[in-house]
Amino acid sequence: MGMSLPARVIEKLDSITFDELLAGQHPFENGNSLFDLTGTRLITSAAITQLAAACYAANVAGDKPKVVVDDSGVRSYLVRSGFVGLVEPVAQIEPGFRSSTFYGLEGLRGSNPMLIELTKIDDGSELPGILDQIVWVLQHRLRYRKSDAFDVAVAVSEIAQNTFDHNKKAFGFLAMQVYGERGKQFLEIGVADCGAGLTETLRRNPRHALISSDLEAIRAATELGTSEYEDCTRGSGLHYLLEIAYKHQGAVQIRSGKGKVRYRMDKKQGWAFRVPEMPGVQIALDLRAKNRS
C-alpha cells in the first residue's frame, strides 16, 4: 500500500492529519527525522502529544529530530503548551527560541484550567492532579454532572496508566484543551507514548501470540481482559475507555504501529485505517459540552 505522499502544507495538525504529516515526510524511515510544520496554523492537544511521542521515538532510535515551525502563533503555543520545554532536550526546533519568550510563556504553566499542558507521564505520580483538573473542567466549564466528569477522568486514568504499565524504557505524554465558544465547546485529550505498541505488548502474552497486525491488536485490546499480563485483574483500560466514550457520545481514536481505529460513539462502531508506521500507542478522546438546563 503506497503511503508515500508528496509533502503538503497541513494547516491544522490534529490526530487525523498527523498521519498525513507522517505519510508526506516519513520521518521514521530514513534516519533523518524531520517534522516540517511550515504553514501549520493550529496544533491540537492530541497532535501535540503525538508529535512529542514521535520526537522521543526518533530520539530513542538514535536520531535527533528536527521540528520546523514558522507560524508565530503556533510557535507561541508550542512554548505555552509545554512542548518546547519537554521536547527541546531531544529535538532541534527551528528557528530556535529566545529565552525571554520561552520563560515568559512557560511561566504560565498551570494557570489556565482549560488547558493541561503537555505532561510527561513517568510513573503515575502526576496523574491524580491532572485527573482532578479534568473533573473540574468537565463539571464547571462543560456542564457535566459530577458523576459524568468522574467517568471521563476514569477513562483517561486508564489509558494514561497504560503508557508506563506496558513500557519500561519509553515515555508517555498527556495534554488536554477545551476548544470553541461557550455553549459549543468541546474538549480533546491526547495520550501518546513511544513504547512497543499494542501488537508487541499483547504478543508478550502467549495467549495473544497469534495477533498478526496492528489493527487486530487494537480490536483485541478493546476487549475486556485482553492484556500483556496473564492476570484477570488486567486488560480493562481500553475497554472501559470505549464504554465511557459511548456513554457520553464522544469520539475516540486509537493508533498503534501501522493501524488506527476511529470510534464514532453515536454509532458505536469503529472505522479502521492503515497508517504510516510510528512506534507506540496514541489515543485521542473528544467530548462535547453537555446541553443541560
Next chain:
Amino acid sequence: MNVMEKRFRVAESYGEHLWTRDTGRRARQDLEKRLEALESGGTLVIDLDGVQVFDYSFASEFFGKALLALPRDFPDRFLLVENLTNYTHENLIQALEGLGLAMIERRKGKLNLIGKVHPTDVQTFRAIERSKAPVTSNYLKEQLEINLTAANERLSKLAGMSIIRRSRRTSAAGREQYEYSIPT
C-alpha cells in the same frame, strides 16, 4: 455492632479520589495487614465513606486482588464494603462483574451481594440470612426445595468465595457436618 468487626476507613488514608493501580496496590497492602491482624472468623469492613471516585485500575488492584486472595491467604476472614455512593456502587459492581467476582455490601444495615452474582447465590445468601442461625445443607435443601447435592454446591460456592462462613460441628447423631452463616 459485632465485636468481630474491624473497620478500614479508606478515605482517611488515601483520600476522596482513588486514582491509579499504584494507589490500589498500597491500599491493598494496608488492607492485607489489617486482615492478618484480624482474629479468625472476623470481618473487615471496607468503609468508603468520603470516597467519591475510584478508577478501574484501583478497583482491580484493591478489591479484585484482595477478593481473589481472601479464601487462599486469609481463610475464615471476611470482607464487606460499606458507605458506597451511588456512583462508586455502580462502578464497583461493573468492576467486580468484569473480574467475575462478588462481595457483600452493607447499605443502611441491609446486606446485599454485588458483582457477578447468580440469582441462586442471592437466594442461598438470603436463606442463610433469614435463618438468624448457622444452617446446614439439609436445612437449605428443605427451605429452598432443592436436592442435597445442589444445596451443597451452592453453599460450597459461596464459602469458597469467602462470602459465607463455614464451620464444622458434630450433629446430635454424632456425624460431623458443616454449618454455614453470614459473617457479620
